[in-house]
Amino acid sequence: MTQRRAALEAAERRALDLLAAIEARGLIAPGRSERDVERDIYALAERDFGVERHWHKRIVRAGANTLAIAADNPPVREIAADDMVFLDLGPVFGTWEADVGKSYALGDDPVKHALCRDLEAQFALVCARLHAEPDLTGAALYAFACESAAAAGWRFGGRIAGHIVAEFPHARLPGAKQVHHISAENPTRLRDPDANGAERHWICEIHLVEPEGQFAGFYERLIPLG
DSSP: OOHHHHHHHHHHHHHHHHHHHHHHTTOSOTTOBHHHHHHHHHHHHHHHHOOOEESSOOEEEEGGGGGSOTTOOOOOOBOOTTOEEEEEEOEEETTEEOOEEEEEEOSOOHHHHHHHHHHHHHHHHHHHHHHHOTTOBHHHHHHHHHHHHHHTTOEEOOSEEEEEOOBSOGGGSSSOGGGGEEETTOOSBTTSOOTTSOOOOEEEEEEEEOTTSSOEEEEEEEOOOO
């Protein structure tokens, strides 16, 4: 394992510890607004984890807002007792980016709980496909993510199924933006090196929408080494 990969994995472990701390403190609860949760996450990350920067906005989505993609800015919503809620966090640890997402079914709705389980299952399937076909392009893996979601009874809700992650800020890496995404607009091989000749490391993100389009769930992690 390269030092770069080891640093990215260490950053992700810290981000997962942050998720665990959010859960332990009960920050996601009915009656709280998405903005309340965001502010508490920011304070917790800075106080207990030394996080001073986030490479993207902290995202807390509840209920109908879970249908929105990262670039959207829906009206702030109060969390309801039976909501689906997801977090999408991008803390920077030192000079390394992390990007983790997780969904929570707050009530007893079996469909919401099934969605939470299937998010992780779909993540594993997409990662396995990339490991099985090293020459896969971003467009091909995105198409597989959409087909796999449909086969499981969901709709893939994201415009991308992942992106590179690297030293902060990876967004300044040279090259067309689409080659940094697992999306229909990326015809290049995901295993190709970046514009600086370095190995690329990928985040896989799964955004599944329930069949009637009432709510969605989100999950993301660093794609494990094959």
